[in-house]
Amino acid sequence: MFISGIQQIGIGVSNVKDAFNWYRIHFGMDVPIFEEAATAGLMLPYTGGVPRDRHAILALNLQGGGGMEIWQYTSRTPVPPAFQPQLGDLGIFIAKIKSKDVTATFHALRKAGANMVTGITVRPDGQEHFFVKDPWGNLFEVVGSAEFFSQNRPNLTGGVYGCVIGVSDMDRAIRFYSEILGYDKVVYDQTSDFADLHGVDGGFSTYRRVLLQHTAQRKGPFSTLLGNTEIELVAATDRTPNKIFADRLWGDLGYIHLCFDITGMAEMKAFCAEKGHPFTVDSSGSFDMGEAAGYFSYIEDPDGALIEFVETHKIPIIKKVGWFLDLRRRKDAAKPLPRMMLKALGLGRVKG
Numbered sequence: 219m220f221i222s223g224i225q226q227i228g229i230g231v232s233n234v235k236d237a238f239n240w241y242r243i244h245f246g247m248d249v250p251i252f253e254e255a256a257t258a259g260l261m262l263p264y265t266g267g268v269p270r271d272r273h274a275i276l277a278l279n280l281q282g283g284g285g286m287e288i289w290q291y292t293s294r295t296p297v298p299p300a301f302q303p304q305l306g307d308l309g310i311f312i313a314k315i316k317s318k319d320v321t322a323t324f325h326a327l328r329k330a331g332a333n334m335v336t337g338i339t340v341r342p343d344g345q346e347h348f349f350v351k352d353p354w355g356n357l358f359e360v361v362g363s364a365e366f367f368s369q370n371r372p373n374l375t376g377g378v379y380g381c382v383i384g385v386s387d388m389d390r391a392i393r394f395y396s397e398i399l400g401y402d403k404v405v406y407d408q409t410s411d412f413a414d415l416h417g418v419d420g421g422f423s424t425y426r427r428v429l430l431q432h433t434a435q436r437k438g439p440f441s442t443l444l445g446n447t448e449i450e451l452v453a454a455t456d457r458t459p460n461k462i463f464a465d466r467l468w469g470d471l472g473y474i475h476l477c478f479d480i481t482g483m484a485e486m487k488a489f490c491a492e493k494g495h496p497f498t499v500d501s502s503g504s505f506d507m508g509e510a511a512g513y514f515s516y517i518e519d520p521d522g523a524l525i526e527f528v529e530t531h532k533i534p535i536i537k538k539v540g541w542f543l544d545l546r547r548r549k550d551a552a553k554p555l556p557r558m559m560l561k562a563l564g565l566g567r568v569k570g
Contacts, residue, residue, distance in 0.1 A: 223444025282367030283377025304420025
């Protein structure tokens with residue numbers, strides 16, 4: 219049993235095509251791994267007990283990092299939060315995007331008319347970053363990174379580098395993300411009114427803020443593409459936080475889950491149950507997702523944020539000629555796929 223990295227972050231949107239195009243142009247998420255209109259029939263604990271129709275696109279940036287599962291209800295109108303979420307509210311609040319050049323990325327996004335929430339600032343570990351919103355109010359943190367799978371494209375950014383999650387009990391949350399997901403390195407653990415967060419919704423307040431990374435190198439077929447990642451936990455110290463997805467369904471507007479690509483789902487199921495976080499959704503074997511297939515499951519963090527596990531079984535390499543990769547036939551599951559094979563995914567890149 220092992221984790222290859224963050225496969226994707228799920229984003230509930232009102233128009234999947236518009237959202238895909240925005241993320242493609244501004245964040246280089248231009249390789250659709252699958253696109254499917256179907257019924258989500260296995261997520262009943264989080265869809266009101268009713269199967270729901272949806273249209274989803276999983277998009278990657280081949281410079282490295284996790285992808286985005288852009289997800290739109292088609293059988294109902296997706297619902298926004300009943301309040302303006304603030305930093306420290308419970309759940310996934312910010313997606314992290316890694317950048318080769320933070321300053322250049324900032325100016326490129328500003329020139330493109332993006333909603334720049336802050337200027338370029340420095341976080342507690344000395345890393346430059348800034349915050350920007352997409353047209354639908356989703357908040358992104360662009361942070362510098364030296365690790366990229368490929369740097370031969372003009373894009374200034376890679377893919378998803380992690381996320382910021384609001385928690386109610388910091389020590390309990392640290393145990394969860396360390397023990398189950400391997401984020402065992404505390405980069406910083408500080409409590410303050412942080413100047414670099416000013417401008418973010420709720421940013422002018424005092425928080426306990428913990429940045430976690432993983433000391434063990436990720437392994438598995440997609441580990442070199444997905445790369446190293448980080449999770450930042452934020453706890454409000456002077457107010458009672460709200461739950462971002464209170465009285466809403468999975469798939470409604472905002473960040474709906476954080477997904478990890480794994481190998482060894484049966485072992486993961488036993489491990490999570492032993493740690494007190496049993497699977498709440500289990501596809502119980504391979505599940506077809508149109509052009510791709512895999513075994514997926516969900517658990518909840520201590521505050522109910524949804525963590526997805528996917529054991530990838532099949533992905534399209536070149537769909538036009540019917541070249542699909544069946545990962546179940548690999549003898550050494552821990553070995554990364556050849557770089558040229560991963561780069562071949564870029565043949566499906568959407569340009570223009």
